[in-house]
Amino acid sequence: MNLANDLTTKExxxxxxxxxxTHKQFAKLLNISPQYQKGIEYGITPLTKAYLxxxxxxxxxxxxxxxRVITYLVDKRNELDALA
Numbered sequence: 001m002n003l004a005n006d007l008t009t010k011e012x013x014x015x016x017x018x019x020x021x022t023h024k025q026f027a028k029l030l031n032i033s034p035q036y037q038k039g040i041e042y043g044i045t046p047l048t049k050a051y052l053x054x055x056x057x058x059x060x061x062x063x064x065x066x067x068r069v070i071t072y073l074v075d076k077r078n079e080l081d082a083l084a
Contacts, residue, residue: 007052013041014074015055030054 007015016026016037027037032054039045060067 007047007055009040009043009047011074012047012051012055014077015059015070016041018070018073018077019059030058 016023019026021029023037023041024034027034030037030051032051036045040047040051060070
């Protein structure tokens with residue numbers, strides 16, 4: 001099962017930011033171009049299953065606990081952003 005299947009475009013951007021990566025760094029990690037990464041985050045490029053699989057393979061690696069931690073961090077970041 002692909003753990004990243006339920007991620008949205010906005011959540012992938014939040015994931016990148018929460019992990020502290022620039023577009024370029026995150027793209028390099030996923031072995032895609034920075035322009036492709038930006039296109040996904042800005043809604044220009046469709047969010048594909050292949051892209052989500054890259055997130056699962058390169059970042060989550062099938063680790064459900066890691067996905068829960070990342071989800072928690074994204075939620076906390078959103079709460080802090082709402083307070084700012």
